Amino acid sequence: MAYQPLERLLPQAGNSIYKLIIMSAQRSLELAEGMPKLIENPSSDKPTTIALEEVMKGKVKLVKEKEKK
16 A cells, blocks of 8 residues: 655645545545546555545545535
8 A cells, every 4th residue: 555645635635634534535435436547557456545646646626515516
């Protein structure tokens, strides 16, 4: 499993650990359900690790409920 430093992940989530957890959990679920990966050559096949790598590279953004509609 690849280690993702928290210092590099938090800025992508507005410096909120709670937003980071929500982002990575939602993206992990999407990956587990068969959505395509947003990065090339992920270091792991586990959806959670891939999701964190995508967050770190800025490929995943948190969308508020109001913005989804």
